[in-house]
Amino acid sequence: MPMRHRTVMPITMIAIAALAAGCEIDIPPEAIPAPFSVAPIPSASAGQPKYVCTAVYKILTDGAIRAAAYATGSGDDAREGLQKTFADMAAQVTAAGAKSDVATQRAAVDEVAAALTQGAQSTDPKAFLNGEFATVGQKIDSTCP
Secondary structure (H helix, E strand, O other), X not given: OOHHHHHHXXXXXXXXXXXXXOOOOOOOHHHOOOOOOOOOOOOOOOOOHHHHHHHHHHHHHHHHHHHHHHHOOOOHHHHHHHHHHHHXXXXXXXXXXXXXXXXXXXXXXXXXXXXXXXXXXXXXHHHHHHOHHHHHHHHHHHHOO
């Protein structure tokens, strides 16, 4: 057995035993990697297609998480929550699209915002959530580098 295996096995076994015994293992904060964020960073490239796509995809992802809280509910609260979520998303998507320097991308982003607005104004926003919402982001895919 190589020397490395002879060292690793006892250390691993000791660590497992220590954890099983309820011992704490201190990890210095600098050993933990920094969290990753997909949030677009405002910069000189803010009008570029890639930045706008990232911003819109993030809005859709965050909105999907908010909408999930209302998806299983029923009644007026769930309906109004979905409508408000879609309306907020539409406003954010419109603002992100306005930053694009590419006319075709602005038009595609406007289509996404229009679909979200329809979902917000619908009497059955769950139908939008379970239907078109799943593919609404694909409207901008062809404009993203």
